[in-house]
Amino acid sequence: MTRSRSTDGRVCTEQPTPPATVHDVDTDLVGAVDRTLGGYLAERTADADRLDPDFSAATGELRTFVLSGGKRVRPTFAWWGWRGAGGGDDAAGPDDAETVTSVLRVVSALELIQACALVHDDLIDGSAVRRGEPTLHTAFTTRHAGMRWEGVPERFGLAAAVLLGDVALAWADDLFLSSGLTPPQLGAAIEPWRAMRTEMLAGQYLDVITQARADESVDAAVRIDQLKTAAYTVGRPLHLGAAIAGGSPELLAAYRSFGADIGVAFQLRDDLLGVFGDPAVTGKPTGEDLREGKRTVLLALALVEADRTGRHADAALLAGVGQPDLGEREVAELSALLVDLGAVAAVEQWIIERTSTALAALEAAPIAEPAATRLAELAVAATVRKR
């Protein structure tokens, strides 16, 4: 990608990349999403620069954050949701490039919603590191301290993170609105777009209040997974793609069922990684979820078992997670306890069952190829054991 730079070194514009075909995107979806986001954020940063250079410097940080990684999970499900509902099948005509560009813009907008979710979530959790880099509020706190500005550095970090998360959410809607969908496509897309954003925020709020209440039930943990992952990450992106392609009610039902199962399985795998994962892979220190006191299904199952078998000391240990200063040794002890109480095995079993049900729903549904195969592969890839 060629970039032109202004005299002060800021990137101002980006030369347009040639329009992609359906086949191009099918074979390099992550690359296509990255290029779409890169082009859009370059435009919006140039806009921001016309308003004020301090503001564009801040949105530049947001842009770097969005472009610096992420697996583009939600755009991937949305794209294959569209393809599986027949989107792009009759795409040899002159409208091909235009349609592909519009759909790519819509699915890429999901990453901006996710940027808002991550920036605000890191602030809420007080997390210092994300993908091996300082989180946004931490970076702005450090900048304030380094510049010896007035006031409390942490409050500046908070302000910047709140506002840049808002920018990401507003720009997500702007990208969706200006995607170039036809009026009927846009009309059909409104319902999943609306539901998805509210479900994400509901899941985040439940996560916060569940921790505040120290609600350690399996039910509460599953409910959060259903909103944050099953609906927001898998089900609604598939729904969005299918709606744009005019998918049948039968197909939507299959996607919903698939999303519910695979989303929960996916989150259960993430819970295991949050305790046992390799920092080089997860970008977070080992045992981070234990330090944060995250109320996961994994933890809830261990607690049920400790209570059932009268292991009160172990139950108290588990209920007490959430010390930010937990050392390596305590993390290792707690991890061993989760294995010992059978919670790890139970979660692995649950992942297998949910994945099987999800694959069966896929099998039975009228999903076009190559999407059916790709969705099955995604389901497996997202849920198999990996450390």
Added chain:
Amino acid sequence: MTRSRSTDGRVCTEQPTPPATVHDVDTDLVGAVDRTLGGYLAERTADADRLDPDFSAATGELRTFVLSGGKRVRPTFAWWGWRGAGGGDDAAGPDDAETVTSVLRVVSALELIQACALVHDDLIDGSAVRRGEPTLHTAFTTRHAGMRWEGVPERFGLAAAVLLGDVALAWADDLFLSSGLTPPQLGAAIEPWRAMRTEMLAGQYLDVITQARADESVDAAVRIDQLKTAAYTVGRPLHLGAAIAGGSPELLAAYRSFGADIGVAFQLRDDLLGVFGDPAVTGKPTGEDLREGKRTVLLALALVEADRTGRHADAALLAGVGQPDLGEREVAELSALLVDLGAVAAVEQWIIERTSTALAALEAAPIAEPAATRLAELAVAATVRKR
């Protein structure tokens, strides 16, 4: 407004109010906006309740906040912007009610953007009181403390305020998207809608970084006013209304010029109220802006004058504003200083000049009645002296 209640006392639905005519809205705009917001937030709270009752309890707080007041300034400018561009003039036909409902929904959506701005701004500033009531983050902090939940109450308050501000921003876009505008109207509205949200966030960020840098220049204060008030509060709402009505480029230019002048005048009046205002009118304690250390044009002008005349002790006093524990006596001293240095008189003069220029722009423009008269009245009402 009739409300039906579910068995547990939560409000679930609201009976639809009869559709309004253009004349109804012209004569009771604030009432029409309140009813539109009330109906929409009732629907969305019911949605939220289907997701989770804890979440709907939280969004219920947001709903109360939105419905409990505010002068509906932005919807007012947007409505008259639409009317002044000829919107609603040919409204005797069968489409009347439908068009009015759509436009009302769009202009009401501006109040949800404003709810996000206020909730996040109060969190950023650490303000405890708004419109005489606890701010949202304070209310959730108090609730956490009262319930003796786990963790730090202030962090729960922060989390709730971040997420509910996000909900308001997402719902603003949902209301805009589902307003029922025709595709050409929606297409025309996208540009002001997009620009307005980014300009608001740019203004908020500049406000924060200007305080951090202790930048006391008149320029910095004016730049913030241009973004936060001239563009976001007046100019873009007028632009939005005009775009929906298909207003001419000439009219848009007049609105832009009017918005720039009246918006700054409006903010200057607000700055005076922030120091000298009656708490019963402003809903904030007297001298609140001095406690917050808000970098206003008023303060900047006083500083310039103190520096120019070598009143170094006074300059130091003014530069040191921003102590949350400032007593009544210090507030009175600082207020007297602002008068004594001529800053109050200069700001009053500036307000008069800006208002005159704005009224002249209005006069010269092809604005339909009764909008031209109403906009002139609004300009005067928003900027005249009041304590």
